[in-house]
Amino acid sequence: MIAVAGAGAFGTALAISLASNGPVTLWARDAAASARMRERRETAYLPGVTLPAGIDITAEMAAVALADTVLLAMPAQTIRGFLEANRDALDGKALVACCKGIDLATLTGAASTIGAILPGATPAILTGPSFAADIARGLPTALTIACADEGAGHRLQRDLTTGNLRLYRTTDTLGAELGGALKNVIAIASGACIGKGYGASARAALMTRGFAEMQRLAAHLGADPATLMGLSGFGDLTLTCTSDLSRNYRFGLALGRGEAFDAGATVEGVRTAEAVAHLARREGVDMPITTLVAEVVGGRIEVAAGLGQLLSRPLKEE
Numbered sequence: 001m002i003a004v005a006g007a008g009a010f011g012t013a014l015a016i017s018l019a020s021n022g023p024v025t026l027w028a029r030d031a032a033a034s035a036r037m038r039e040r041r042e043t044a045y046l047p048g049v050t051l052p053a054g055i056d057i058t059a060e061m062a063a064v065a066l067a068d069t070v071l072l073a074m075p076a077q078t079i080r081g082f083l084e085a086n087r088d089a090l091d092g093k094a095l096v097a098c099c100k101g102i103d104l105a106t107l108t109g110a111a112s113t114i115g116a117i118l119p120g121a122t123p124a125i126l127t128g129p130s131f132a133a134d135i136a137r138g139l140p141t142a143l144t145i146a147c148a149d150e151g152a153g154h155r156l157q158r159d160l161t162t163g164n165l166r167l168y169r170t171t172d173t174l175g176a177e178l179g180g181a182l183k184n185v186i187a188i189a190s191g192a193c194i195g196k197g198y199g200a201s202a203r204a205a206l207m208t209r210g211f212a213e214m215q216r217l218a219a220h221l222g223a224d225p226a227t228l229m230g231l232s233g234f235g236d237l238t239l240t241c242t243s244d245l246s247r248n249y250r251f252g253l254a255l256g257r258g259e260a261f262d263a264g265a266t267v268e269g270v271r272t273a274e275a276v277a278h279l280a281r282r283e284g285v286d287m288p289i290t291t292l293v294a295e296v297v298g299g300r301i302e303v304a305a306g307l308g309q310l311l312s313r314p315l316k317e318e
């Protein structure tokens, strides 16, 4: 039995796709919102999409506790609090983190967070290039399922693959979570570059050099370089840095244009830029683009000055 905790855009889209395999529980933290979704079979997070009957929408944790696999589809900075608040309901289960970010308080990804808080759980990561709106409409997507326990990984791959979600398997949870988290920061930089009018050539340079620093940090922390070359790294970087459907990219566009952006939107790259800038400094890893994004989103430097700093760095080998 599968439950999805978090009924925002991604959690709901995943529940819709999984419901084509069998019954799914979708947990929303807000009881009134949950009741509305159950009654109307729709959500403002996915306009125009009808929620299939196979999704049992609830605000009761007891319903989640009945599942053996729980997908955690909420923003990265909220995962720790959610796990701490629901230890009894979640321990012993396969917990599949679907978020893309680094916890600002601990500077770790979701697999480590799960392991630290619920040692009896089996941590896994579901990540890769996929917009909720595409999944919810039944469009084809390919994702990475990462689980250090190979047997559990095989089971999750089988259970979470659907007609429009094709899952590739790895045991490298660290690489998978880093790929998904780090690309969001580069997507902000890419959006800012386009928003500022610097053009597609400059964006290609940012994406390529951004990918180089993503790989550098991942290798330093012990991730498998091959993981970053796959869906969670290269794949998601490509999607997020080039599509207007991405909130991180659109946030960057707004920054570049000097416009305001929806303060309530989930833009994971903002906090993650700050977390990764700290992590890179602590580990002595050179991450100039991420560090500058942290400065820009922190309001400590303007976009133009930040890009100017990148271009004036000492010349080096590729």
Ligand SMILES: NC(=O)C1=CN([C@@H]2O[C@H](COP(=O)(O)OP(=O)(O)OC[C@H]3O[C@@H](n4cnc5c(N)ncnc54)[C@H](OP(=O)(O)O)[C@@H]3O)[C@@H](O)[C@H]2O)C=CC1
Binding pocket: 006, 007, 008, 009, 010, 011, 028, 029, 030, 033, 045, 073, 074, 075, 076, 078, 081, 082, 098, 099, 100, 101, 130, 131, 132, 133, 265, 266, 268
């Ligand atoms: N949208 C997408 O295309 C994709 C998103 N992701 C990742 O999925 C994660 C969630 O994003 P997404 O669904 O888009 O975000 P949304 O903003 O659409 O939804 C966030 C959901 O998390 C819930 N939530 C917020 N805070 C808490 C909390 N403290 N405890 C429990 N639930 C909470 C919200 O509840 P409420 O409605 O009550 O505020 C809402 O249901 C992010 O890490 C994102 O990077 C990954 C791939 C694709």
Ligand SMILES: O=C(CO)COP(=O)(O)O
Binding pocket: 100, 128, 129, 130, 131, 184, 187, 236, 239, 240, 245, 246, 247, 248, 249, 266, 267, 268
């Ligand atoms: O991660 C995503 C696509 O793979 C979604 O991107 P945004 O969070 O930037 O919207």
